[in-house]
Amino acid sequence: MTETAVQHPDERPPPIFETQAVSKAFPSVRALSGVDFRLFPGEIHALMGQNGAGKSTLINVLTGVCAPDAGSVLLGGQPVHFASPQDAEAAGVRTLYQEVNLCPNLSVAENIFIGRQPMHGGTIHWAEMRRRASEVLAGLNLVLDVGKTLDCYPIAVQQMIAIARATCLDARVLILDEPTSSLDEDEVARLFAVLRQLKQRGIAILFVTHFLEQVYAISDRITVMRNGEHVGEYLTVDLPAAQLIEKMVGHNRLGETLAQAAQAVKTVVQGEAAQPLVTLAGLGRHGMMQPVDLEIRAGEILGLAGLLGSGRTETAQLLFGVERADAGHVVIDGTAQRFRSPRDAIRKGIACCPEDRKREGIVAELSIRENIILALQAKRGWWRKIGRRQQQQIAEDYVSRLGIKAADIEQPIGLLSGGNQQKALLGRWLATSPTLLILDEPTRGIDVAAKFEIMQEILALCAKGLGLLFISSEISEVTRISHRVAVLKDRRKIAELSAVLANEDAVYKLIAGASE
Ligand SMILES: Nc1ncnc2c1ncn2[C@@H]1O[C@H](COP(=O)(O)OP(=O)(O)OP(=O)(O)O)[C@@H](O)[C@H]1O
Ligand SMILES: [Mg+2]
16 A cells, blocks of 8 residues: 655665564454565655554664564665574664653763773763763763763753663764654754754664644654555645645544634633632642642633743642742642642542653553543552453443554553553543642644544543643643633742733743743
8 A cells, every 4th residue: 555655766765674564463362464664864754653553663663672474674775683682783774762761770871881981990980971961962962970870861852862861872873763752842953953863974873753833843854654554655845734644644534623613712711711720729749849829610621831940840740749949839729738748649539640651650561440440440449340341341441432543442451552652641540530620741743633522622621621730841731621721930920911911922932021
């Protein structure tokens, strides 16, 4: 079913990296079916497809994480059989996988040079390593204490460190599987500047993302995959976004639906503002977040907008009891509350779908069913066990409502694709039937089509009275769907805008203006 829509084939050098008729099956799914893929030197190539389409599997086959069942991989025209990612690295193929795969308790410098530390007389040359690590990071405009352990830094910074690691040595091919999902706009811009430099040096870059605007900002060429098959290869300039979505989902109904999305949201917005569900009254914690006042009403979406480090996640953590507040309190049903743990918050009807699915979210070795019912079970209390039949019903309900692509709810959740894990995590929190839902970067890693469907699902819940605290690093997304937007900067609230006034420009102006 491959389309060959790419023009000017004669102007191109031969591909540097290639798969020919590659197939890969897992016990429950055919992840790749006869995929012919080509990556050319000096290009930035976007690999696109819905959650579970086979993108990460293709990357794993290219980089020696897993062997294909059939077909071949060619590097520089020669067949290669990488037995491990280290083999691929040695051949000049550097990869940044979907999850940050560094060692949290090693220093930043060690993480960058692990496995290839500069040596001096048979021992590691620490000073040299630190100097070079700082230099590499400076290339990404990052000034860090490279002697500190990795876990001292937030996820986004860790991601930049992983990028530094991937780019610091000579590479012929650089592969990035969703490198930007935890970065804010500034950092994405820095990363893109680095990628453009590398491209100028002739390096071939393969890039997976679910952010369409990034595809159009940076890529020269696009390969689309669907259900493990190669749909086609296109020059980015020849493939407008609506067509790209159509190729990814396999039908053309979505373009229209996406266009109607904003309208659908506005309909919900027009509902009468009800009484406050939850009020944050001067809630804060010394050194973490200045006391903040917020009111979230039934049926309403309150957006939190701000740059990375502005206090978005911190506000969510204080409200949900992950961090204990030392100032103010939360008011629910007219009663002041001080949550000492998430369990206290869950009992009061609050749910929070966190930003980092690996650290705070999924339990990889438990099944999809067990992962989905986890929060509901905790809410009811562990001694009142939910029966197996009911667990199955709940899990199946959310698998179908959120379009989780899985063979079986008894599969370990770790075997799902990244985006499908994220959907299951959302299902876990929806299953608690919360009155207030906090979504912190809820659609990170979720494909455009699924993202739209999930937001529809959540808006329908809002129409029935759910209150929503919506946090996203995409300011345009926050302003598009929220009734009100609270703008945060430097760990304090600097303004609140109504839906009519809230747009991306207004938010940026407030952030820029409040720098004194
Ligand atoms: N180790 C594994 N065992 C079983 N199934 C797997 C394994 N790895 C991947 N799969 C399945 O293969 C399919 C393709 O997954 P893959 O991770 O390649 O998707 P993806 O395109 O990267 O999606 P996403 O955008 O969500 O990251 C999915 O159905 C997934 O559940
Ligand atoms: Mg993936």
